[in-house]
Every structure is written in structure tokens, then in C-alpha cells.
């Protein structure tokens with residue numbers, strides 16, 4: 001049975017420090033580390049921390065960056081996950097070069113882009129079990145139980161045979177491109193990152209009653225095929241555990 005590794009921190013800075021340790025542990029073991037980034041509020045805190053505190057304590061040149069999901073907007077749009085990462089991380093860490101960044105083109109035609117990104121994964125990310133396998137998969141947890149860009153009302157996309165799928169946000173109708181569940185679950189280290197009271201109920205339901213919510217929340221389907229599942233939580237997000 002899967003055993004979650006739960007880390008609880010007093011605030012965003014301590015959480016960022018804890019996650020950086022996981023990153024550095026992977027860098028200590030591997031020549032290159034393929035990391036899939038997420039969008040959302042907690043990664044923003046981590047990217048800011050990396051820019052301000054980790055210029056010299058992480059070997060940035062050995063990281064290759066990908067995304068778990070992207071919103072179908074221009075890269076300069078305020079909703080772009082790539083745009084957020086550029087603003088909070090890439091613009092501030094000169095050691096990261098363009099060659100290390102494989103972004104999802106939110107400005108592209110979504111169906112074509114999903115196929116194109118799947119081919120990017122085929123070309124650059126090592127395969128295990130005939131599926132791309134990331135060293136680190138950063139995951140956000142939406143207040144509605146979504147993760148990557150697979151939302152509860154489209155939960156069947158999680159089981160797509162494709163590496164990448166096209167999804168839609170239930171309220172805004174914004175088109176998204178997302179990794180599918182088989183790619184998420186095929187990672188070596190999967191890390192849910194969540195901060196704030198708004199996440200507390202879903203954190204509790206997913207950690208303590210995952211099976212009951214399997215049909216309801218895509219986040220409850222995160223279940224590593226062979227890797228480890230970490231939670232990086234602040235005290236508020238962990239307050240109901």
C-alpha cells in the first residue's frame with residue numbers, strides 16, 4: 001500500500017526550503033533532473049524563494065524544466081503558467097538557459113499542441129514502463145480537487161491513453177493542456193504543494209479517505225506506479241489532518 005510522505009511547515013519560506021532539499025537530493029543522485037512544474041499560488045512562493053535565496057545553492061544548469069499543465073493563452077498573459085515561472089524564476093536566475101526550458105505553447109492550437117508536447121516528452125524525457133518518467137512532478141491541488149488541469153467534471157481525462165490531453169476550466173471555459181494521469185503517476189517523486197486554509201478540507205479527504213474520493217477528485221487518483229508521493233503543506237493546509 002502507498003505511504004504518503006507528509007511534510008508540514010510553519011510558512012511558505014519553510015515549505016520552499018523543504019522542497020528545495022528534495023530538489024537537491026535528486027541533483028545529488030542524477031546528472032540531469034527532469035522536473036515538471038505546476039502553476040498556482042504555492043509554486044509562485046517557491047520560485048520567488050529560489051530567486052531570492054538559492055542562486056548559488058542549487059545547480060540550476062542540471063535541471064530541465066517542463067510543465068504539468070498550461071492555460072491556452074499567450075505566454076505574456078497573466079494566466080500563463082510559463083509566464084508566471086518566467087517572471088518569478090527564469091528572469092531572475094541567469095544560470096538557467098533557454099535550452100533547459102520546454103514549455104507548453106498556450107498560444108498554439110490546443111489539439112495540435114497536446115500532440116506536439118507529447119512528442120517533446122518522447123524526445124527528451126526518459127521512458128519507464130513505456131511512459132515518460134519525470135524525476136520530480138510538482139502538483140498543485142485546486143480547491144475543487146483538480147490537479148494538473150484535470151477537473152472533477154472531466155475526471156475521465158485522467159485515464160487517457162495519451163500523454164497530453166486538452167481540458168477546459170469548468171467556470172471560465174478557458175482551454176488548458178495537461179499531462180494525463182499515466183504520466184503523473186509514472187514519476188519518481190510526486191510532490192503535492194499546498195498552502196492556505198482553502199486547501200485544508202481537500203488535503204484531509206485525499207490523504208485520509210483517498211478511495212472514497214477516487215471518482216470525485218482527480219487529485220485522489222494520484223498514486224505513483226513506482227515512485228514516492230510527498231506532501232509539502234503549510235500549517236493551514238494541514239490544519240484538519
Ligand SMILES: O=C1O[C@H](COP(=O)(O)O)[C@@H](O)[C@H](O)[C@H]1O
Nearest residue numbers: 038039040041042139140141142
Ligand atoms: O489551475 C491551476 O491550479 C492548480 C492549483 O492552483 P492553486 O492556485 O489553487 O494553488 C495548479 O496546480 C495548476 O497548475 C494551475 O494551472
